[in-house]
Amino acid sequence: MANLHDIAYDMEQAIRNSDEYQTLTKAYKEVNEDDIAKKMFDNFRQLQLTLQKKQMTGQQITEEEAQKAQQQVQLIQQHEVISNLMAAEQKMSMLISDLNKIITKPLEDIYGKSGDAS
Amino acid sequence: MANLHDIAYDMEQAIRNSDEYQTLTKAYKEVNEDDIAKKMFDNFRQLQLTLQKKQMTGQQITEEEAQKAQQQVQLIQQHEVISNLMAAEQKMSMLISDLNKIITKPLEDIYGKSGDAS
Ligand SMILES: [Ca+2]
Numbered sequence: 001m002a003n004l005h006d007i008a009y010d011m012e013q014a015i016r017n018s019d020e021y022q023t024l025t026k027a028y029k030e031v032n033e034d035d036i037a038k039k040m041f042d043n044f045r046q047l048q049l050t051l052q053k054k055q056m057t058g059q060q061i062t063e064e065e066a067q068k069a070q071q072q073v074q075l076i077q078q079h080e081v082i083s084n085l086m087a088a089e090q091k092m093s094m095l096i097s098d099l100n101k102i103i104t105k106p107l108e109d110i111y112g113k114s115g116d117a118s
Numbered sequence: 119m120a121n122l123h124d125i126a127y128d129m130e131q132a133i134r135n136s137d138e139y140q141t142l143t144k145a146y147k148e149v150n151e152d153d154i155a156k157k158m159f160d161n162f163r164q165l166q167l168t169l170q171k172k173q174m175t176g177q178q179i180t181e182e183e184a185q186k187a188q189q190q191v192q193l194i195q196q197h198e199v200i201s202n203l204m205a206a207e208q209k210m211s212m213l214i215s216d217l218n219k220i221i222t223k224p225l226e227d228i229y230g231k232s233g234d235a236s
């Protein structure tokens with residue numbers, strides 16, 4: 001059995017070589033080379049983060065904020081390089097989640113699905 | 119280069135075989151076989167979770183709760199099987215954190231250290 005850290009480095013390299021990572025890298029580059037797309041995408045991410053932070057700290061999200069987020073999603077989906085990036089991010093996120101499910105199985109066997117010891 | 123999922127299964131197996139995991143499994147079993155230790159540990163975990171939830175939702179932690187947590191830590195540290203378990207958990211958590219640092223490097227290269235795209 002190879003050393004755990006060696007396996008981690010193999011996994012790092014295999015992630016870099018994966019279709020998912022290659023596609024994501026390309027999609028991210030395309031958004032960053034398109035000034036308008038980049039600005040739209042940055043604004044959208046910023047709003048998402050603000051709303052997430054509010055939710056996590058139990059603050060109320062106003063109807064105005066919810067509407068603004070909805071409008072930005074619609075605007076963004078019409079922009080091809082951005083919708084490509086969001087699709088690529090989702091595929092990458094599914095891959096990472098798959099890998100995590102496998103890797104965290106030993107700890108689940110001890111603690112159960114929640115990951116805590118109670 | 120081996121398939122990503124194959125590498126993940128190799129990593130799962132290597133985690134199971136690691137000293138850290140073997141020690142954690144043994145320490146967890148010993149606490150669970152000791153009724154008093156188990157009850158103390160469960161109470162402690164429960165209190166920790168309650169306080170964490172409060173912090174994450176921006177609620178105030180009362181002085182009474184902070185004192186209670188402090189007392190439980192002191193009580194628990196005197197119980198050998200529990201302090202063994204907590205030490206084993208910390209070593210396991212450091213190992214997982216090391217592996218995660220390696221595996222998440224490709225995504226950091228795209229998004230930067232924070233993991234978001236902004
Ligand atoms: Ca592939």
Ligand SMILES: [Ca+2]
Nearest residue numbers: 135136137138
């Ligand atoms: Ca070892």
